[in-house]
Amino acid sequence: MKKMNMNSKKTLKEVLSYVAHYKGLLVLSLVTAAVSVVLQLYIPILFGRMIDGIIGKGHVKFALIAHIGVRVGIAVIIAGAATWIMNLVNNKLSYSVVRDIRSQAIRQIQDLPLSYLDSHPSGDIVSRMITDVDQLSDGLLLGLTQLFSGLVMIAVTIGFMLSINMPITLFVVAMTPVSFLVARFIASRSFTMFRNVSDTRGRQTALIEELIGGEKVVKAFGYEKRGSARFAEVNQEMQQYSQQAVFYSSLTNPSTRFVNGIIYAFVALIGAFTVPSGSLTVGGLAALLTYANQYMKPFNDISSVVTEFQNALACAARVLEFIDAPPQTPDPEKILPKASGKIDIDHLYFSYDPNKKLIQDFSLQAKAGTRIAIVGPTGCGKTTLINLLMRFYDADSGTIAIDDQNVYAVSRPSLRQNFGMVLQDTWLKHGTVRENIAFGKPDASDDEIWRVAAASHCDTFIHQMPKGLDTVIDDGDLSQGQKQLLCIARVMLVDPPMLILDEATSNIDTRTELKIQAAFDKLMAGKTSFIVAHRLSTIRDADIILVMRDGQIVEQGNHRSLLAKNGFYAKLYNAQFELTK
Incomplete structure (x- = not known):
């Protein structure tokens, strides 16, 4: 388990080294994510004030509600534009990283000694460069899109909640590690499973290439049934590993949702007892409940991202393992001129x-x-x-x-x-x-x-x-x-x-x-x-x-x-x- 965690961290570090080449896009993504999240989280405060503007029958502050409504509309428009820009930037960043990795992989093929290429099925190498990089691209894009927004949302939500009621906010924050521990426990065990899926996919691709490339020989020697049996065996392994990986990793989201649901219920209960004392208004409680839900939502999203990201890291590990393979001995600078042939x-x-x-x-x-x-x-x-x-x-x-x-x-x-x-x-x-x-x-x-x-x-x-x-x-x-x-x-x-x-x-x-x-x-x-x-x-x-x-x-x-x-x-x-x- 310790070795698996070290491999996962090493892979993540290498992937981030490729991401670091696009610091400008990374900063822009974070800024737009922050703008989008701050405005989205500012809206519940505005709605809370609108609720508090409804004092009673015949005492509704329509001017205040109209003014706040305009501010809500502006916030929604700006938040939507920021989200759109963030998605464009994340797509650009993700596909640029994938392009760099594939370019590095094809250069590696030129630099690797023939002994490596002769000892590895070409179908497995193709699977690493195409399928595994595609999986990495999907996980990276999802991570950039939801992970950044989720982290910013958690930080900003805590700030807004503290401005409404500190004791309830501290209670929510104190319960946060429970969700983290549950997510980490499951995610730490899914990396190996997804790695098994990637390795089996590589063997499957190699077998398919072998059977298609030697189709005439397969037919000439009546190997069709045996070939199909070999494929069925590998395919069965693929099914088993995939089911194990998906089933185990799918436990993350419902587990964290269960924990977060309990936290939400306690916030509602504590808030209900706090309102009569006057230290919390009805509008403030409504905003606080919204923020409690918003605060826990990123953990659910991040748990889903972690599942996909573990798959992406397992695929990235195979690609980077290929890229990091020892190249052939470096070429001297000396040039051999046109020889006589001795x-x-x-x-x-x-x-x-x-x-x-x-x-x-x-x-x-x-x-x-x-x-x-x-x-x-x-x-x-x-x-x-x-x-x-x-x-x-x-x-x-x-x-x-x-x-x-x-x-x-x-x-x-x-x-x-x-x-x-x-x-x-x-x-x-x-x-x-x-x-x-x-x-x-x-x-x-x-x-x-x-x-x-x-x-x-x-x-x-x-x-x-x-x-x-x-x-x-x-x-x-x-x-x-x-x-x-x-x-x-x-x-x-x-x-x-x-x-x-x-x-x-x-x-x-x-x-x-x-x-x-x-x-x-x-x-x-x-x-x-x-x-x-x-x-x-x-x-x-x-x-x-x-x-x-x-x-x-x-x-x-x-x-x-x-x-x-x-x-x-x-x-x-x-x-x-x-x-x-």
């Missing part, structure tokens, strides 16, 4: 899991323009080596140098600008064909784009599109082969000094692959290239073939020399043809 890897060690060794004591020296093929069984570390070259992951020890420059001593963006990468898993953004091809070179001319489109053999289907290069596409509008051709064109346009081709032609038919291979031969001319391939027939012409096994180079040479050794490479190569015998 690469030296010296005694490299790396593991995703410290308990599972992967790349161990890996070394490689390659001159500029060398064509390097990386082959080996699944899980041997081929793609991991690519991740280390691009600094998607940092090695545990050892060095990687490009043109004798340690990659850990230069900025990541300048390093990655020297590489062009085509992966087996294609990615296209929602936008035009032109925007997707020119992703790495936004200022490219149409002539440049058409040139690389022709070289990558994607110009034919682009011409067939309704608007050519201006056709807007989504990731699902094209076949896997067409998407891969666009990705190849994207790299060709940038024309980097080093290339990484990770199964770059895996989704292309054999005839087109031969054409693409010819285009790649031109593209790779004079460039240092790393080619990861399972089909060993595609890397026969490589200058160096690195044969990897369990994270280590077990053989190294060209195609002919490795076959002559009749070792592990020869077994891999010959295994591809055994099924055709």
Whole structure:
């Protein structure tokens, strides 16, 4: 419980640090709230005076009542205008804070190491940035709107009540802690429940994304019922946690209302005995009862706000936990210029899991323009080596140098600008064909784009599109082969000094692959290239073939020399043809 309270306070402190950026709006909200509340609370005094102006039959002070009526009307108009301005300011403040948090979250995605993103479901991250921030926005807006007004109303009401009758006012104030204790007891236990709701919502979003993203695989393997059962299980958890959180937190309002109702009854009883003594008028008692009710109303409203605010804080905790996650190591200021392509890897060690060794004591020296093929069984570390070259992951020890420059001593963006990468898993953004091809070179001319489109053999289907290069596409509008051709064109346009081709032609038919291979031969001319391939027939012409096994180079040479050794490479190569015998 103590840890939960500390987490709640820490989260609230961080949220308030975002609110503090808008001190002007915060002050304006408080001022308008004070004006609105003071005038609303001044009205019962005016009504009390109107009641006292009715002395008896035939002795009504109409002039006084008319004068007070005008003052009431003016107070109502000004109070209404102040409330309207307060709501506008609170909306502006709330949505500005939410905008800042979302902006910080998206920047955090760019700064987080891939190890974090790989270990957290993308659906959960999306849930934090969208759903949890929306919940925070609702709670923050409600808190700003009702919490400020409620606190001001409590303070001003006490002042007005003291001006009417001090003993009764002191009695009401003395009973106030009872309402606070009841509200705090319930609210302190609802934070954990709402946190469970937020966590389960994140898992639910991740599962939905998983099932929708793999819909074809789900249907192909008849996984529909099992998928629905998994969702039903998570959905059941969501229902249980939500019911517990809502039920428990909903006790706050009726509990405080019960306590406040008792206080109101005592005020009426004490006032009724006080009026005959002359120390309190009938109009004063009416005003006092109104103020007693007004004084207790904010506690009821605040108790409702606390319930919503606990939910908002639980959601904020998840968002801020993401924002506060340790970023990747800072980039040095040194820039790696356009490289010739000389690469030296010296005694490299790396593991995703410290308990599972992967790349161990890996070394490689390659001159500029060398064509390097990386082959080996699944899980041997081929793609991991690519991740280390691009600094998607940092090695545990050892060095990687490009043109004798340690990659850990230069900025990541300048390093990655020297590489062009085509992966087996294609990615296209929602936008035009032109925007997707020119992703790495936004200022490219149409002539440049058409040139690389022709070289990558994607110009034919682009011409067939309704608007050519201006056709807007989504990731699902094209076949896997067409998407891969666009990705190849994207790299060709940038024309980097080093290339990484990770199964770059895996989704292309054999005839087109031969054409693409010819285009790649031109593209790779004079460039240092790393080619990861399972089909060993595609890397026969490589200058160096690195044969990897369990994270280590077990053989190294060209195609002919490795076959002559009749070792592990020869077994891999010959295994591809055994099924055709």
